[in-house]
Amino acid sequence: MRAPGRTRAVAAAILLLATVLVSGGCGTAGGGATAAAGRLPASDVNPLPRDRVGNGGTLHWPLPEFPSQWNFNHVNGTRGVVEHVIQGALPYLMRADEKAMPHPVPAYLRAATLERTEHGQTVTYELNPKAKWSDGTPLGYADFVAQAHALSGRDPRFQVSTVTGYKQISRIERGTRGNVVIVTFDGTYADWRSLFSPLYPAAAYSSPAAFNTGWLDRLPLTAGPFKLQGIDQTAKTVTMVRDPAWWGAPAKLDRIVYRTLDGSAMPGAFANDEIDLMDIGLDPGALRRAEQVPGAAVRRAGGPDWRHFTFNAAGPILSDPNVRRAVMLGIDRRAIARSDLSGLGVPLQTLGNHFYVNTQDGYQDNSGELGGYDPARAESLLEQAGWRSHGKYRAKGGRVLALRFVVPSGVPGGKQEGELTRALLERVGVRVDIQLVPDDDVFDRYVTPGRFDIVPFSWLGTSFPVSPMKSVFARPHGDRIQQNYSRAGTAAIDAAMDRAVAEVDPARAYALVNAADRLIWHEAYVLPLYQRPQIVAARADLANLGAGGFAEPAYEDIGFTGRRRDR
Amino acid sequence: MAAFLLRRLANYAVLVVLAASLAYLLAAAALTPRANYEGRAPRPPEAVVDAQLTRFNLNDRTPLAERYGTWVAGLARGDFGRTWQGEPVNAELWRRLGVSLRLLVLGAVLGSALGVLAGAYAAVRRGRTADLLVTFLSYLVLAVPVFVLAVLLQIVASRTNQATGLRVFEWVGETTPGASDGPFGALGGLGDRVRHLLLPTATIALAQFALYSRYQRSMMLDVLQADFVRTARAKGLRRRDALLRHGLRTALIPMTTYFAYTSGLLLLGGMFTEKLFGWHGVGEWLIDSVTRGDVNAVAAVNCVAAAAVLLAGMASDVMYGVLDPRVRTGAVA
Numbered sequence: 033m034r035a036p037g038r039t040r041a042v043a044a045a046i047l048l049l050a051t052v053l054v055s056g057g058c059g060t061a062g063g064g065a066t067a068a069a070g071r072l073p074a075s076d077v078n079p080l081p082r083d084r085v086g087n088g089g090t091l092h093w094p095l096p097e098f099p100s101q102w103n104f105n106h107v108n109g110t111r112g113v114v115e116h117v118i119q120g121a122l123p124y125l126m127r128a129d130e131k132a133m134p135h136p137v138p139a140y141l142r143a144a145t146l147e148r149t150e151h152g153q154t155v156t157y158e159l160n161p162k163a164k165w166s167d168g169t170p171l172g173y174a175d176f177v178a179q180a181h182a183l184s185g186r187d188p189r190f191q192v193s194t195v196t197g198y199k200q201i202s203r204i205e206r207g208t209r210g211n212v213v214i215v216t217f218d219g220t221y222a223d224w225r226s227l228f229s230p231l232y233p234a235a236a237y238s239s240p241a242a243f244n245t246g247w248l249d250r251l252p253l254t255a256g257p258f259k260l261q262g263i264d265q266t267a268k269t270v271t272m273v274r275d276p277a278w279w280g281a282p283a284k285l286d287r288i289v290y291r292t293l294d295g296s297a298m299p300g301a302f303a304n305d306e307i308d309l310m311d312i313g314l315d316p317g318a319l320r321r322a323e324q325v326p327g328a329a330v331r332r333a334g335g336p337d338w339r340h341f342t343f344n345a346a347g348p349i350l351s352d353p354n355v356r357r358a359v360m361l362g363i364d365r366r367a368i369a370r371s372d373l374s375g376l377g378v379p380l381q382t383l384g385n386h387f388y389v390n391t392q393d394g395y396q397d398n399s400g401e402l403g404g405y406d407p408a409r410a411e412s413l414l415e416q417a418g419w420r421s422h423g424k425y426r427a428k429g430g431r432v433l434a435l436r437f438v439v440p441s442g443v444p445g446g447k448q449e450g451e452l453t454r455a456l457l458e459r460v461g462v463r464v465d466i467q468l469v470p471d472d473d474v475f476d477r478y479v480t481p482g483r484f485d486i487v488p489f490s491w492l493g494t495s496f497p498v499s500p501m502k503s504v505f506a507r508p509h510g511d512r513i514q515q516n517y518s519r520a521g522t523a524a525i526d527a528a529m530d531r532a533v534a535e536v537d538p539a540r541a542y543a544l545v546n547a548a549d550r551l552i553w554h555e556a557y558v559l560p561l562y563q564r565p566q567i568v569a570a571r572a573d574l575a576n577l578g579a580g581g582f583a584e585p586a587y588e589d590i591g592f593t594g595r596r597r598d599r
Numbered sequence: 600m601a602a603f604l605l606r607r608l609a610n611y612a613v614l615v616v617l618a619a620s621l622a623y624l625l626a627a628a629a630l631t632p633r634a635n636y637e638g639r640a641p642r643p644p645e646a647v648v649d650a651q652l653t654r655f656n657l658n659d660r661t662p663l664a665e666r667y668g669t670w671v672a673g674l675a676r677g678d679f680g681r682t683w684q685g686e687p688v689n690a691e692l693w694r695r696l697g698v699s700l701r702l703l704v705l706g707a708v709l710g711s712a713l714g715v716l717a718g719a720y721a722a723v724r725r726g727r728t729a730d731l732l733v734t735f736l737s738y739l740v741l742a743v744p745v746f747v748l749a750v751l752l753q754i755v756a757s758r759t760n761q762a763t764g765l766r767v768f769e770w771v772g773e774t775t776p777g778a779s780d781g782p783f784g785a786l787g788g789l790g791d792r793v794r795h796l797l798l799p800t801a802t803i804a805l806a807q808f809a810l811y812s813r814y815q816r817s818m819m820l821d822v823l824q825a826d827f828v829r830t831a832r833a834k835g836l837r838r839r840d841a842l843l844r845h846g847l848r849t850a851l852i853p854m855t856t857y858f859a860y861t862s863g864l865l866l867l868g869g870m871f872t873e874k875l876f877g878w879h880g881v882g883e884w885l886i887d888s889v890t891r892g893d894v895n896a897v898a899a900v901n902c903v904a905a906a907a908v909l910l911a912g913m914a915s916d917v918m919y920g921v922l923d924p925r926v927r928t929g930a931v932a
Contacts, residue, residue: 097887098879099684100682100684100685100686101684101685107636107643107647107648107651108651108683108684108685110639110643185644188646188647188650191647191650191651192643192644192647193639193643193647194643194644195644245685248685248686249686264776265690265691265694266694266697266698266773266879267772267773267774267776267879268879269772269776271776271777289776289777291771291772291776291877292877292879293771293877294874294875294877294883296746296874296875297770297771297874297875297876297877300750300753300757300770300771300875301770301771301877303753303757304753304756304757304760304766304768304769304770304771305766306769306770306771306775307771326761472634476634503642514642
């Protein structure tokens, strides 16, 4: 379950299994809006200029779980819930817009310029001289040095969640003026904009002990529009208040109260005005309950995550690329999307890219022929591959064309996808055997060891998709498949992704990523289905927050337009 | 009686140790906290994950016997270890036990007292309207799962709140953050607590009521025909006194066992109520810890549950002594 607004790179592509929460049985019975026309907007947050947002009020924001590690770069802290809180209190030098393009946040960063050098790149950060920590020290060189060292992976005592990017930093220098920091990289790193967001104070990262335990149940230093008022361990709430020391435009809200709530408690709490927004996920039941609440608005946008089928290219049947292509052509992606997204009032759009989602900058539909539904072409491909009709199904050399479709049993949507796929592929003579397996076993016992032919799940997308997705599409080395559950890939794809990762110019990077994507489509081992919508119910008078797509909210601008809320 | 209780206590102590050990071994063998790190991309460095897991005695690459040894050594000092996030289990356990007790006690007491009374009344009025009504009600509630009952109550409450324009009912959490800072101070905080208690208490009380009224009714029916009740009436006691003093008291004896054991389980059975009403008690913790593979937390909750059930058994033994003179005199003799 993910709450709105979170998009940052590092938490990245965690496998998301329990995704399509179509409540069994009443999925289609609800009627009402099934699919809206057009396309999903990149963001839907009720954007309003600051002068139209009222001053004051308390925002009640639910969290699906209660974190105790508030150091985002600690291995236990890299989580969406942590970000929801610290984004309002810690410096983010860059913030993505709704199309996933990162921009400097002027309160912290005036400009960042990149220069290619002979052996790599140099980034010059010009910080806002007014930016300072809550203890009065200005943001700057010392913080950069401490963070780069802690996250470089050179000292194993720092329990970091990732070293990507930071391990390439070779030198950090002071600029001629006090607020300029110059960071030199070994080699090029295209996603450099993801670094130092969030930035932690030097004291927090100066020693392994401070790094690992200094932010347990505490936010000792902040530098943002909000600061911590208190963490209540019994009620599992976190209260943030407007920080008068903040040098930027003052926060509109007096307070943000984060409450930990189980997903099952959210619709009731939202209806009774005890929380002000709620992530609907893909649950039409929750959507219907939210729609009945007076004074509530449902906000919908394209989210960063995408649903897909992974094909096992090491399996006995799908090892033939032509059979994989035939199976793709025999699957009507629109029919599956329509079933998964029914009752949610979102437009139907299939996804034609393995790196970018529809609303993201750089997106391009590279699916070509394989993106369409063409059973006739599928049949001719199967014929060519030697699979001839024997009664209902095709067979070759005494082997029936049958595919194992592995579905976690706790996810009703997955089962529907399996049944649709079975019905669709039966038309071209392919038998699909749906295998319901316990949720916990899906990856351990079926997908990772390769005991499947097709498996549906979602990838969590990010603003910086290429480096995380490399582990999904790169050729496996023997048993080390990383996340390439298809066990497919080519040298050309690896090279294309390496080129894309090394390119620092956005326009050229988009072209290189799309070139890699076309090669992946051609190999036909992962079939993208659709970009998952982000559906958030919120008070109608809540401004500048909701379904942000890739956008990360500016916390000081969040507020209510209606009557003041003191509750 | 003291010797009898001591013997019982010794038995129970052995049982608790066994139950706790089994609970730990099962949790440690079945749960994989490592999975919390494995699904991530980029995956955290292997060495970091191993160090982290080893530090909290959660590493599945350490032999089970060794992990069990570490756990027992900690437990001998009264330390249940750490959660996978690195927080002490003990502090969280006490905090959550407190929450669960505050959530459950009122509902359980109310539900069982009303259930016993209604059951007894129904038995006395067997076959009449009152009996039919109690029977119908309790079957209705028994047939509805707790999470449906809670949602139904929430819907009714939300209608009431909207109709009256007042916030009579609140349903998430124990308190509204900052309730005591209002104009009424601590009193406002108390009122806020009460409003938060209304719905979950009703949910728990209804479920308990339904169960106990059924049991008590059948117990009471057995007793009503018994000789000693007839004797009591023959001695000249009024029907009401005979039923209350002799009938109900006797019929309560087998119920004490039932009370005792269900109250131990009630603590864990509150998980649905806790989740639906956003109270962060022990039941919720158990479910969440199982899904997160948090071995030490699961083992601690199981340990406490085992102790609670056995303590309840002790309590029931004592209650027997109080209610049944034969146990007392037997022990003296």
